[in-house]
Amino acid sequence: MSYPPGEFALIARLTARLSQSRRVVLGPGDDCAVVAAPRAPQLVTIDSMVEGVHFEVGWASPEEIGARALTVNLSDIAAMGGLPTVCVVNLAIRAGLSARFFDRLYAGLGAAARAAGVDIVGGNVTRGTALAITIAQMGEVRGAPMRRDAAWPGDEIFVTGTLGDAAMGWRVLAGKLRARGAARKFVIDRWRNPIARLAAGQRLARIRPVPAAIDISDGLWQDLGHLLERSAVGARIEAPALPLSAAYRQIAGDDATLALSGGEDYELLFCLRPGASARALSRRLGVAVARIGVITRGAGAHLIGGAAPRHGGWDQLRGPG
Numbered sequence: 001m002s003y004p005p006g007e008f009a010l011i012a013r014l015t016a017r018l019s020q021s022r023r024v025v026l027g028p029g030d031d032c033a034v035v036a037a038p039r040a041p042q043l044v045t046i047d048s049m050v051e052g053v054h055f056e057v058g059w060a061s062p063e064e065i066g067a068r069a070l071t072v073n074l075s076d077i078a079a080m081g082g083l084p085t086v087c088v089v090n091l092a093i094r095a096g097l098s099a100r101f102f103d104r105l106y107a108g109l110g111a112a113a114r115a116a117g118v119d120i121v122g123g124n125v126t127r128g129t130a131l132a133i134t135i136a137q138m139g140e141v142r143g144a145p146m147r148r149d150a151a152w153p154g155d156e157i158f159v160t161g162t163l164g165d166a167a168m169g170w171r172v173l174a175g176k177l178r179a180r181g182a183a184r185k186f187v188i189d190r191w192r193n194p195i196a197r198l199a200a201g202q203r204l205a206r207i208r209p210v211p212a213a214i215d216i217s218d219g220l221w222q223d224l225g226h227l228l229e230r231s232a233v234g235a236r237i238e239a240p241a242l243p244l245s246a247a248y249r250q251i252a253g254d255d256a257t258l259a260l261s262g263g264e265d266y267e268l269l270f271c272l273r274p275g276a277s278a279r280a281l282s283r284r285l286g287v288a289v290a291r292i293g294v295i296t297r298g299a300g301a302h303l304i305g306g307a308a309p310r311h312g313g314w315d316q317l318r319g320p321g
């Protein structure tokens with residue numbers, strides 16, 4: 001068992017290949033990075049991916065692990081309708097992972113950052129008992145951000161993409177669920193390579209009034225619950241309207257448990273004044289959109305045509321739902 005090269009050598013190695021855009025006045029290598037003054041209100045968010053809690057090293061390539069760590073942060077920026085700008089990375093490394101492993105992890109992280117227009121402007125390396133990647137991500141929002149507290153009774157509730165695939169992939173990788181063939185491959189890929197709905201979020205934020213929105217990271221039921229609580233409203237969700245992929249149906253049939261409470265979808269849930277068509281929205285946002293229910297007076301979510309989950313979803317302190 002060996003550690004990669006010393007801290008400073010590793011940081012130098014990992015940051016050497018990062019390119020920087022014009023917003024970066026001073027990149028990695030000093031006590032702080034210096035970033036040009038922002039043109040718009042700033043978004044700040046942070047998220048961690050911890051080995052043994054969220055993933056195991058063998059479940060994805062090092063490149064995928066790096067890209068995924070960024071994507072889960074980008075999803076929070078997408079949920080506000082924002083544009084991601086710069087981030088800093090904290091790596092906790094453990095014995096037994098090679099320098100090559102971290103080169104590859106950073107290659108994946110760097111490629112994902114470039115694709116999203118993000119500058120990695122700094123970082124820190126620490127020794128730990130498990131691999132952990134923590135990213136603090138900044139963004140900006142031109143105009144008003146999409147908030148969780150802006151839903152009104154009568155609003156219709158929509159989600160992007162399909163739900164439950166990643167949770168299924170997580171369970172297949174963890175040996176808790178059996179699946180075969182193309183369906184197995186599809187759900188595992190949905191866990192390994194989530195997509196932050198950045199473009200869709202930015203387009204949604206241009207709608208007036210600005211929609212209430214949240215990204216689905218901990219499961220639809222739980223994240224919807226957060227939005228309802230912040231908006232002091234309730235919701236009626238139609239189970240048959242939940243968007244399930246063909247792979248999901250092949251593995252679980254009509255059982256919507258994981259679509260409701262599985263977590264790690266990184267799709268957007270948003271609320272619009274009545275009358276928008278899901279088909280027109282799909283065209284406008286560039287991603288499949290499904291109407292799943294309606295905001296009501298009162299509190300809490302009610303599921304029509306199915307059994308509501310017994311408990312919410314992914315709980316960081318308890319594990320998956």
Ligand SMILES: [Mg+2]
Pocket residue numbers: 075076079214215216217
């Ligand atoms: Mg979120």
